[in-house]
Amino acid sequence: MLKLEDICMQVSNDNGENIEILKGLNIEFQKGKVYAVTGPNGGGKTSIAKVIMGIYRHTKGHIYLEDEDISDLSITERARKGIGYAFQQPPRFKGLTIKNVLNIASPEADLMYLRKYLRDVGLCPEDYLDRDLGAGLSGGEIKRIEMAQLLLRAPLISIFDEPEAGVDLWTIQKLLGLIVSRYKNNPNKTAVIITHNEKIIPMCDEILVVDGGVITAQGTPKEIWHLIKDDIECKVRDQCQGDVIYEIK
Ligand SMILES: Nc1ncnc2c1ncn2[C@@H]1O[C@H](COP(=O)(O)OP(=O)(O)O)[C@@H](O)[C@H]1O
Numbered sequence: 118m119l120k121l122e123d124i125c126m127q128v129s130n131d132n133g134e135n136i137e138i139l140k141g142l143n144i145e146f147q148k149g150k151v152y153a154v155t156g157p158n159g160g161g162k163t164s165i166a167k168v169i170m171g172i173y174r175h176t177k178g179h180i181y182l183e184d185e186d187i188s189d190l191s192i193t194e195r196a197r198k199g200i201g202y203a204f205q206q207p208p209r210f211k212g213l214t215i216k217n218v219l220n221i222a223s224p225e226a227d228l229m230y231l232r233k234y235l236r237d238v239g240l241c242p243e244d245y246l247d248r249d250l251g252a253g254l255s256g257g258e259i260k261r262i263e264m265a266q267l268l269l270r271a272p273l274i275s276i277f278d279e280p281e282a283g284v285d286l287w288t289i290q291k292l293l294g295l296i297v298s299r300y301k302n303n304p305n306k307t308a309v310i311i312t313h314n315e316k317i318i319p320m321c322d323e324i325l326v327v328d329g330g331v332i333t334a335q336g337t338p339k340e341i342w343h344l345i346k347d348d349i350e351c352k353v354r355d356q357c358q359g360d361v362i363y364e365i366k
């Protein structure tokens with residue numbers, strides 16, 4: 118179980134002033150559950166993920182993993198303990214092939230498995246395994262590869278930050294099915310999906326709405342769907358795919 122206790126996080130703006138981004142968050146992520154974290158852009162969703170991963174340092178409060186306070190651990194130490202994060206905008210690693218990074222994610226997985234995971238994220242293995250992970254790949258391709266890495270690693274806590282961005286609806290549905298079957302009712306694992314996608318939210322066990330650095334609503338999809346619905350503006354982002362994205366006003 119991952120527990121955030123009274124978590125605050127500040128950053129300095131261009132004028133050197135401190136701005137509070139997260140304002141006293143209390144969250145418990147239980148094992149065997151798939152969580153959706155949603156809310157308006159700039160609400161603090163990615164900051165929560167980065168604070169959990171140790172990329173951003175919280176300024177107040179504690180983070181516990183299995184009752185151990187991990188607040189002072191580095192990113193690498195937290196990764197070793199079983200926290201994984203697929204970035205909203207993944208970094209590019211020049212000089213490594215896709216096969217290399219998938220091997221790093223799961224050294225024991227054989228080539229057949231690597232191929233399977235690439236197919237799961239909608240990429241043809243023959244076209245991608247030997248490609249360089251630097252320039253030349255689109256944002257959507259990089260995102261899919263990062264998701265394949267996280268699915269292969271399958272750490273205790275897997276945080277997917279807006280997996281729908283740049284990924285087609287067909288692949289997203291397939292991926293979601295995979296995440297749900299892998300994590301739901303799995304006694305050891307937790308998935309956290311940061312998302313605005315109307316297909317993803319109803320399939321999660323619990324929804325957290327983050328706005329202005331605080332949790333403004335929390336519950337099962339049934340319990341809080343009407344709250345989200347009241348405030349959301351339905352937009353067809355990609356007419357071709359028919360992918361409907363909700364944006365909270
Ligand atoms: N490193 C940073 N420096 C300054 N401001 C930041 C930084 N990271 C996030 N913010 C600000 O914090 C707020 C929350 O951002 P973020 O967590 O990315 O929101 P979300 O993922 O919900 O869109 C935004 O106003 C954003 O501009």
Ligand SMILES: [Mg+2]
Nearest residue numbers: 162163164205
């Ligand atoms: Mg974000």
